[in-house]
Amino acid sequence: MPKQYFYRFILTISLTLFSNILSAQNKIVVFQSDFGVKDGAVSAMKGVAMGVDSSLKLFDLTHEIPAYNIWEAAYRLEQTVQYWPAGTVFVSVVDPGVGTDRKSVVLKTKAGHFIVTPDNGTLTLIAASEGIAAIREIDEAVNRRKGSEKSYTFHGRDVYAYTAARLAAGVISFEQVGKLLPDEVVSIPYQKATAENKKVKGTIAILDIQYGNIWTNIPADIFKQLDAKVGDDLHVVIYQHKIKKYEGNMPYASTFGAVAKGKPLLYLNSLLQVSFALNMDNFSAVHKVYSGSEWTVEVSKR
Structure with a gap:
């Protein structure tokens, strides 16, 4: 050399x-x-x-x-x-x-x-x-x-x-x-974000605790596979241990103020992940929905 x-x-x-x-x-x-x-x-x-x-x-x-x-x-x-x-x-x-x-x-x-x-x-x-x-x-x-x-x-x-x-x-x-x-850790099982059959799925990763908003682990790049546009109505189902806890429709909005006070919306949070909220109200408290690996969501277009 x-x-x-x-x-x-x-x-x-x-x-x-x-x-x-x-x-x-x-x-x-x-x-x-x-x-x-x-x-x-x-x-x-x-x-x-x-x-x-x-x-x-x-x-x-x-x-x-x-x-x-x-x-x-x-x-x-x-x-x-x-x-x-x-x-x-x-x-x-x-x-x-x-x-x-x-x-x-x-x-x-x-x-x-x-x-x-x-x-x-x-x-x-x-x-x-x-x-x-x-x-x-x-x-x-x-x-x-x-x-x-x-x-x-x-x-x-x-x-x-x-x-x-x-x-x-x-x-x-x-x-x-x-x-x-070895390069492995103890892992908690959870629903990874997926898109299939015109539906996206994921876990409720955490609550935006101050306001009771629901933050999922579904990122924008998977959500976009729904081909949803701001203003579209989306169908949301939430489960705990596979037992349905919430089902409803809500618009995809870019801001909370796009809906009336107390009305639901789907938005991308500050981490660009799918989230649900009630404008100026507490989604978690109203609907008794919480976070953790046992909480899963499905979102589809109406």
């Missing part, structure tokens, strides 16, 4: 390795949990992180996940992670199985984000949307807050915040998190 090509090869490899190291060292940690902020749990996690490196930049995704709701934790990650720079480390603690044999892991996405969490279904959606670059099981013999070995019920503080801070600060590399695992 000519010298100039050899040196170019070495430089390329070196830059790639350096880039990989830096991607885990942007010093940003984002926290998510079902803890709420009524006590000191969130502050304790942040205190552990600051104890690793006081120059870390700590942010909150949310701490208002309903207790034990792993599906919503999965959704909030998918909703948010894509907007943060590569190298950001997320800590997601919705962990009803804390202290059991469920794995504590760090997933690196193909986009270069890191998710520190129990592998209990929390990674269902982000693994599908961003892809898995690698997953490592946290070695708690190394990556655990000193003196916490006898604590079994607060891994968010003792393992996840500590490991995330060390990774974000560059104290450890991703390889030092622990052993490499």
Whole structure:
């Protein structure tokens, strides 16, 4: 190999390795949990992180996940992670199985984000949307807050915040998190968005909780296969565990004000996914429709 090509090869490899190291060292940690902020749990996690490196930049995704709701934790990650720079480390603690044999892991996405969490279904959606670059099981013999070995019920503080801070600060590399695992995660079954027989189907991924709007996982590119135009009337059926909970017709609208107060509409939300609302009212509360993997929808043209 000519010298100039050899040196170019070495430089390329070196830059790639350096880039990989830096991607885990942007010093940003984002926290998510079902803890709420009524006590000191969130502050304790942040205190552990600051104890690793006081120059870390700590942010909150949310701490208002309903207790034990792993599906919503999965959704909030998918909703948010894509907007943060590569190298950001997320800590997601919705962990009803804390202290059991469920794995504590760090997933690196193909986009270069890191998710520190129990592998209990929390990674269902982000693994599908961003892809898995690698997953490592946290070695708690190394990556655990000193003196916490006898604590079994607060891994968010003792393992996840500590490991995330060390990774974000560059104290450890991703390889030092622990052993490499197969590229698969515990997944919650759900209806993926599909289009067939002049009908689109999907899951009610989440509620726009402040207003009670219904957000599905049906993206615009699948919805467009209905060939629906703004103003068209669409037929909507909603099921829970395959039991019909709602059926009705509503126009496809671009704004809430396109229909009268209290009337239903179908629109594309800020993530460009099919959603349902009552103008200036609460669709969820009025029709007793909620979110989760057991809630499915079908939309067709009238």
